[in-house]
Structure formats: structure tokens, C-alpha cells
Amino acid sequence: MVAITLDGIATATAVKGELAGRIAALKAKGITPGLGTLLVGDDPGSRSYVAGKHRDCAEVGIESIRVDLPATATQADVEEAIKKLNADPAVTGYIVQLPLPKGLDEHAALELIDPAKDADGLHPMNLGRLVMGIEGELASPLPCTPAGIVELLQRYDVPLSGKHVTVVGRGLTVGRPLGLLLTRKGIDSTVTLTHSRTVNIEDEIRRADVVVAAVGVPHFIKPEWVKPGAAVLDVGITRVENAETGKAKLTGDVDPAVAEVAGYFSPNPGGVGPMTRAMLLANVVKAAELAASCTAQAGWLSKCDDSL
Numbered sequence: 238m239v240a241i242t243l244d245g246i247a248t249a250t251a252v253k254g255e256l257a258g259r260i261a262a263l264k265a266k267g268i269t270p271g272l273g274t275l276l277v278g279d280d281p282g283s284r285s286y287v288a289g290k291h292r293d294c295a296e297v298g299i300e301s302i303r304v305d306l307p308a309t310a311t312q313a314d315v316e317e318a319i320k321k322l323n324a325d326p327a328v329t330g331y332i333v334q335l336p337l338p339k340g341l342d343e344h345a346a347l348e349l350i351d352p353a354k355d356a357d358g359l360h361p362m363n364l365g366r367l368v369m370g371i372e373g374e375l376a377s378p379l380p381c382t383p384a385g386i387v388e389l390l391q392r393y394d395v396p397l398s399g400k401h402v403t404v405v406g407r408g409l410t411v412g413r414p415l416g417l418l419l420t421r422k423g424i425d426s427t428v429t430l431t432h433s434r435t436v437n438i439e440d441e442i443r444r445a446d447v448v449v450a451a452v453g454v455p456h457f458i459k460p461e462w463v464k465p466g467a468a469v470l471d472v473g474i475t476r477v478e479n480a481e482t483g484k485a486k487l488t489g490d491v492d493p494a495v496a497e498v499a500g501y502f503s504p505n506p507g508g509v510g511p512m513t514r515a516m517l518l519a520n521v522v523k524a525a526e527l528a529a530s531c532t533a534q535a536g537w538l539s540k541c542d543d544s545l
């Protein structure tokens with residue numbers, strides 16, 4: 238069997254196309270959605286992702302506001318930059334690119350983000366709303382990678398209800414919130430959330446209808462661990478820079494031979510990464526819409542800005 242490719246590039250293009258009308262409607266009301274990014278330090282991977290996000294914004298007609306701080310920035314510098322983004326009316330949503338350099342407190346930084354502008358859905362209040370399973374007007378923005386994973390699976394009609402999903406990795410941006418999202422009413426998967434201390438991890442993977450690998454260990458998932466026909470999503474990425482050419486080699490968490498056993502396979506690059514970026518744009522547009530309709534407490538907004 239050769240797996241059906243879950244094409245994240247094509248699917249992200251479709252998602253972006255669907256945002257165009259909403260962006261036009263906002264602009265007609267005099268509102269331009271604006272994505273802010275805060276990047277600290279000079280990690281080449283982070284630089285490349287942030288650059289990608291700004292290109293995406295330009296492509297769909299969203300403003301982007303880029304704030305870069307040097308690797309030597311202190312916690313106070315980072316917090317001051319966050320407060321400025323909270324106050325900047327051109328920024329309808331923003332992200333603090335993670336990981337922050339060693340020594341900086343990520344949790345304190347995330348907690349300072351105005352929840353109404355939290356384009357990553359990583360503010361504790363928004364994560365709390367995800368835990369509570371709040372939907373509709375009160376729903377929080379979803380973390381972009383989990384949202385992108387579910388969107389990709391749904392658009393390819395991969396069954397999730399009652400299915401067993403094994404998530405490999407329990408990180409803040411992927412594994413942990415993905416477990417919460419997949420077990421929501423309406424999605425209804427059964428989730429096994431595995432990590433580096435899981436005993437016999439291959440057994441947990443073998444019984445999965447859907448495997449999501451987000452560990453950052455090159456080619457960790459082996460073909461003999463995968464149930465034939467399962468959907469396998471390769472999320473983790475390891476980047477090795479070639480000092481001479483300056484080019485980076487990207488290696489996913491899944492052994493490419495898995496594509497011969499799986500029923501569906503999302504490659505890396507070209508799979509979940511572009512979907513993550515598309516979901517970020519969707520969150521920014523949604524934040525701008527909520528600000529525009531001034532749904533105040535009903536939305537992610539803690540306050541209603543009459544100037545909008």
C-alpha cells in the first residue's frame with residue numbers, strides 16, 4: 238500500500254483562500270487585521286519560521302508587525318515588548334516565537350499576552366477555555382499546530398470519532414493541547430498521550446488509527462510500529478545547518494518507509510507546518526472580527542475598544 242499524502246501546502250492554500258473574503262469584509266469596515274511577531278535571539282529555525290509568517294501575511298493582505306530582540310535581551314526587555322504589542326492598535330493578534338533563549342521565562346511571557354490578542358492560543362486563560370471545552374462565541378483561539386492537524390485530517394475525511402489517536406510528545410505547542418482538542422465533543426477521538434518516559438511506546442503506536450509524531454527525534458517512528466492503513470502525521474522537525482553552504486537540512490520524526498504501510502501520510506516539510514501557519518492567519522482574522530464586532534466579554538476580548 239502507498240499512503241495518500243495529506244498535502245499541507247495545498248490544504249493551507251485552500252484555507253487561506255477562504256480567509257480572503259473575511260479579510261476583505263474587515264477592510265471594508267476600515268479594519269486591517271495585523272499580526273505581530275516577537276522574536277528573541279538568532280536561532281536560524283525561529284528566524285525562518287517568523288519570516289514565513291510575514292510572507293503569509295503579505296500574501297493574504299494582513300499587515301504584519303515584526304519585533305526582533307537580540308539574544309542578550311533580558312526578561313524585562315521581553316516583557317516591555319509584549320506590553321507594547323498589547324497596546325498597539327495595529328496589532329490585532331500576535332505571537333511570541335518559542336522557544337525563548339535559555340534563561341528567559343516563557344510562562345511569564347505567555348501570561349502577559351492580552352488574551353484577546355493571543356494568536357497562538359497559548360495564554361493560560363485560553364488554554365483553560367480549551368480544557369473547559371468552551372465553544373461558540375466564548376471559544377478561545379486554538380493553538381495553531383493542533384488546529385492545523387485536525388483541519389488537515391478533517392479535510393481528507395480521515396475518521397476521528399471513536400478512533401484511537403496516539404500522540405507522541407507532550408509539549409505545550411503540540412502534544413498537550415492536541416489531546417484536549419481531539420477529545421472534544423464533536424471530534425470524539427480516544428487519545429493516548431505518550432512521551433519520553435512511556436514504556437513500550439511502539440505498542441501504543443501499533444494500536445493507533447492515527448499517529449501524530451511531535452518529538453523532534455529524526456526518523457523516530459518506524460514502519461514496523463505502524464498499523465497498516467493508519468494515518469501518520471509527521472510534525473516534529475530537526476534542523477541541521479550546513480556551516481559551509483548555510484543551507485538547512487530538515488528531518489522529520491517519521492521514517493519515510495512508513496509511507497509504505499500507512500493509509501495517510503503527512504510529509505515533513507509540506508504537511509503540518511504550512512497548516513500551522515494557515516491557522517495562525519485564521520486566528521488573527523478571527524481576533525480582528527471579534528474586536529470589530531466588539532463582542533466584549535462574549536469573545537476572547539476582556540475589554541471593548543470603542544475606537545474600533
Ligand SMILES: Nc1nc(=O)c2c([nH]1)NC[C@@H]1CN(c3ccc(C(=O)N[C@@H](CCC(=O)O)C(=O)O)cc3)C=[N+]21
Nearest residue numbers: 285286332333334335336357381506507508510511513
Ligand atoms: N509561539 C510559537 N508558535 C508557533 O506556532 C511555533 C513556535 N512558537 N515555535 C516553533 C514552532 C514551529 N513552527 C512551525 C511553523 C511552520 C513551519 C513550516 O511551515 N514548515 C515548512 C518548511 C519551513 C522551512 O523550510 O523552514 C513545512 O513544513 O513545509 C514549521 C514550523 C511553529 N512554531
